[in-house]
Amino acid sequence: xxxxxxxxxxxxxxxxxxxxxxxxxxxxxxxxxxxxxxxxxxxxxxxxxxxxxxxxxxxxxxxxxxxxxxxxxxxxxxxxxxxxxxxxxxxx
Amino acid sequence: xxxxxxxxxxxxxxxxxxxxxxxxxxxxxxxxxxxxxxxxxxxxxxxxxxxxxxxxxxxxxxxxxxxxxxxxxxxxxxxxxxxxxxxxxxxxxxxxxxxxxxxxxxxxxxxxxxxxxxxxxxxxxxxxxxxxxxxxxxxxxx
Numbered sequence: 001x002x003x004x005x006x007x008x009x010x011x012x013x014x015x016x017x018x019x020x021x022x023x024x025x026x027x028x029x030x031x032x033x034x035x036x037x038x039x040x041x042x043x044x045x046x047x048x049x050x051x052x053x054x055x056x057x058x059x060x061x062x063x064x065x066x067x068x069x070x071x072x073x074x075x076x077x078x079x080x081x082x083x084x085x086x087x088x089x090x091x092x
Numbered sequence: 093x094x095x096x097x098x099x100x101x102x103x104x105x106x107x108x109x110x111x112x113x114x115x116x117x118x119x120x121x122x123x124x125x126x127x128x129x130x131x132x133x134x135x136x137x138x139x140x141x142x143x144x145x146x147x148x149x150x151x152x153x154x155x156x157x158x159x160x161x162x163x164x165x166x167x168x169x170x171x172x173x174x175x176x177x178x179x180x181x182x183x184x185x186x187x188x189x190x191x192x193x194x195x196x197x198x199x200x201x202x203x204x205x206x207x208x209x210x211x212x213x214x215x216x217x218x219x220x221x222x223x224x225x226x227x228x229x230x231x232x233x234x
Contacts, residue, residue, distance in 0.1 A: 048140060053134075069107055
């Protein structure tokens with residue numbers, strides 16, 4: 001369904017609402033739907049930087065399912081999640 | 093496998109990740125090192141692939157994060173959600189619209205319940221992984 005049709009359907013009930021307000025409501029609904037159902041999956045790739053420990057995550061990421069790493073021989077394998085965090089902190 | 097075999101087969105070095113301050117931390121865990129050097133940052137360039145659940149792209153925003161509110165193609169945008177769930181977003185928007193009108197607030201729960209039905213269907217769709225038939229439940233002992 002295109003945005004135009006969605007806006008028209010909302011305006012049948014709320015003719016006083018403008019397009020921008022309806023878009024905000026639809027975006028809120030979409031965020032709630034995605035976070036409660038976890039229906040959308042995606043994968044993304046990046047390269048590590050030598051001696052850098054942390055890499056920022058996009059706001060759109062809700063839950064990380066798994067992480068793969070390519071080793072020196074070119075093999076890609078899943079890496080394990082650490083429970084908690086290292087006792088000695090390095091914030092680089 | 094005997095206890096000694098298990099100990100010998102144990103992997104002492106492996107990469108691990110964890111989430112902290114909206115970032116992903118990646119380090120090499122080496123069980124043979126002392127406590128201070130148990131975790132060291134990765135010293136080489138490695139390709140990392142993240143698999144995750146995400147939020148759908150907002151209407152009025154493109155994939156680069158720029159606003160498309162003034163774009164001529166705005167009205168033709170479609171949600172990234174599977175098409176069978178688009179109607180439920182409309183139901184929620186209608187419900188939220190009624191919530192702001194004290195005289196019509198009684199209409200809100202009706203449309204909200206339609207959205208909740210969509211949530212239920214969405215969870216089923218996500219859990220099934222687009223595979224038909226019965227789901228297999230694997231037992232785990234904890």
